[in-house]
Amino acid sequence: MKKITFIICLLALLSANTQAQTLFSFDHQKVSVQEFLKAFQKNNPTVTKNKTKAIQDYLELYINSRLKIHEATVRGYDTLSQIKTEMANLRSQISGKYMHDQDLLNRLTTEAFQRSQKDIHVAHIFIAFQDKNGFNNKAAADKKRDLVLQRLQKGDDFLQVAKELSDDTTSNKNGGDIGYITVFSLPYPFENAVYATPVGKYSTVVASHAGYHIFKNLGERKAMGKIKAQQILLAFPPGIDAAGQQKMKQLADSLYDRLQAGDDFSKLATTFSNDYITANNNGNMPEISVGMYAPSFEEKLATLKKDGAISRPFKTAYGWHIVKRIAVTPVVSDAENEANKLALQEKIKADSRWDHSQDFIFDIVKNKIGMKNYPIPDPLLWSYTDSILNKKPMPPAGRKIQSTDPLLTIGDSTLTIGDWIKYAQTHRFKKDGSGPENLVTVKNNFFKQSMLDYYQSHLEKYNEKFGSQMKEFKDGN
Template identity: 50%
Template sequence: MKRFSVFLILLVFLTGYCSAQTLFTYGNDKVDAKEFLRAYKKNNTQPVANKEKSIREYLDLFIKSKLKVKEAYSRGYDTLPNLKTEFANLRAQIIEGYMTNPDILDKMTHEAFVRSLKDIELSHIFISFKNAAGALDTTVANKKKDEVLALLKKGTAFDKVAMQYSDDPSAKENKGYIGFITVFSLPYELEKAAYNTRPGHTTDVIRSNSGYHILKVMSERKALGKMKVQQILLAFPPGTDEANKKLIGKKADSLYKLIQSGRDFGQLASTFSNDYISAATGGNIPDISVGQYDPVFEKQVWSLKKDGSVSKPFQTEYGWHILKRVTAKPLITDENDKENLKVLEQKVKTDGRWKESTDFIYNEVKNKAGARKEVYSAFSLWALADSILNNQFLRPDGRNIQLSTPLFSIGDQKYTAGNFIDYARTYRFKPDGSGAKPYDQLTDEWEKYIMKNYYQDHLEEFNEDFRNQMAEFKDGNLFFEIMQQEIWNKAQADTTALLALYNQNKPKYIWNKSADAVIFFCSDGSVSQKVYDAIRKSPLWWKNTVAQYSELVYADSSRLEWDQIPGIGNSTPVSGMVTKPQINSTDNTASFAWISKVYSQPMQRSFNEARGLVMNDYQEILDKKWDVELRKKYPVVINEATLNSILK
């Protein structure tokens, strides 16, 4: 067993060693087997009959392209403004996809799916960081939290503690009862605590930006899915007393009787409902999931057992409601349902949990780039920040730090107190307008901001896939630019050389059996059938037919050899023939032809007719000549041992 284990370790080592071996050198540069195989596999996705032949042919093309790119660098093409702009634009377009960890996204999407199968019944105690006067006071909040924990530990009923201590304004009436929730109903930290706690137990204390939270899991059940309903809401205006609430209730009873007598629910909703958004659509409200609305409201929603059933009027703190069930959307329990997974993935990306998929960035920058906090007094920094940001008198402890004092470093790059204060000018206030962020939170956010920007600016150093993609794009642009200058433009402009090549090789440039035809390219099969029918009826009016379909159809008239005519199959072309649409299975596009004239015998191509073919041949001549020159300038040496190892 031990010898076998050693053999496996040796095999893995040698395999890695082989892939890291140099495959060939060109000038002072080298390419290892790993780089070549990555390119080969990317461009050869289908099985090949002769692997050695395929690899050797691709190696020759690969070396030729490497030589051209090296020459482009030597000429400074990588500094051309247009290429630099294209490179920067592509980087900006694709970089966001590399700023998250796909494994974490998959994990969180799976987690969301599993949680979507279960609803959790909760009660809640909230302890605000603000005191009775509205000022930030974590000392009071901590004291209150400890009192709550002590009472719960003694066995005091959760609802009683919630009524007495919770800073949630509704707790006095609902005793902290939230009702049932499902995935995405709550902020992620609360959801995570709820789903990780057994029924009958309370969660640990959860800290948010606004305060402390304690949840009690009352029960759990199989998730109910979603419900589509219509609503009539007779809302309570602000300050409505009980007498007027009863009067509004009587109006709701009258509407209910009208519904029972057969009046259209949607029309009544449009006329009488105070929920003006849903009233505009006949009372239709977006699909309801558990945990979105008041528990009383949701209880009524899920009590509607049949499509078309209508609830009796019921009261919530918002007013009197009447609901009609439109349809129930059953719970999706198949994790392979791609459409549902897309929805969950999108919700994960826009939810608070998504930040966890970017947290890996900070570890990467710390571990690989040496990000670190410098030694300084936080209190001195905050005193200095107060004096500058709030125009306050500089406290004595603020004199121990300067704007130039380094607070954070990544490698040799220093970030100073001045940098922090510049950041704080823009980001110090909470997004909800509830005041300034605590300085410890702001400092933490600033450090993460620095590390995220550093990671983004140096992503090639952290992510091999991104580095390879950007290198391929850059080299591809350089290859295109130098080919344009050295081959394509020269071949196109040198008419004298093209004509000479044509005259030397006239027998090569002939028409096989051919035809003049109009080719129709259609966006899909159904469009092609309509155009096909119209062309068959009136082929001479083909331009008018194409114009009717705007961007869905494109047509081009040209001379084609018989085997190039779409839809011709084994048929013999005849003047006036319209071939049947040929459907492309990959994208459902379609093409067919109207044949106007047939040439049944081979014919000599004129220079103008053969120009494209002649130009291709001339480009090949120029390319071969240039390849010889480049190999003299940058000698190529292939490591046959490494090549043989990848041919096996």
């Protein structure tokens, strides 16, 4: 392949005065800045931030494409398998960004940023679908839900109702108080309910696979961010009485006085703290983020306004604490910060809120491309599948099924029973390894994946922007 020659600096691409100049040349051919920028702007119309990096990334792709297409044309082997493979790889690389709803990603990013700016103190009432014997009893859960709502509507205290009726055994003893949360702390439906609830109010009922949930917004604060701190903990031993607690307070007060007089916090933590994990590390705690500790602990820590500040002794259920603020990493407050946007988007894509990012594809397949589900009864399909996957004797009805029988048609592509078996073979266990996946779920996922595969393989036909981009690459433009 011919050596490429650069004439100008990449950064000069951003200057209007250089657009008539040659950007690079190869084999006596010259490519101008203007020609490249036209292709870049056409294929990246929404880039407004970090434009230099976007240009640099696209330039590498553009040069490789021009050189490969040129070489294939000159040598007359543009149909060679290697070139086909490279173009297929290029297509795969580019098509990925068209397989998700970018408008949805932008909306979720804005939403996550806004929610990240505050922490919300939350209480929770949970009503389980399962009874005490482990059997599903939705009717009883519905009745209990209605009772809870009646009491809340007539003005009963939320925390008291939680103590009496919530099935959340980890929080009902303290009135359902689950501490502070921020964006990504809770499953997305719960997060939506909490952030939609004004201070002092309770949410609408949210249903999950486990039961009903009601949340109360106990209060809000500016986002705490992440805090590095040291701690001296005088922990309460089991069964300690009030006199014993008071004696430990006297020790905590004396340690605080010594700190105010200039004693070293690390040495006192090592000597006196019986939180042995942190005591062996000079009192240093793991970096603290929202919801890691009891609300009373977080609130005391948040009152320390500068690095080096030391709290007065304060009491929690665990004992007497003295904490020292070391450093704070605040949440990003610049909505246009590119690094923060990318970090939020990575979290979004790993979260349940991204589960619907491909719904638009399913709509296109169902409403424009067309699909047909062949009427093989599910019980018969499950029996046949179980026999094949687990090497069991085939039931008489299953012997009528052939691996070449059609199961699903999408557009002009037909998927067979054999295709289903191949998919089920590799997807029949849950991702967490906890056991077999329900075959109904496996089948639904098979249909969804088949729709995605068909759409991606015919993307030029259904996405004009992608089709134009691939045509330009094939034309070397």
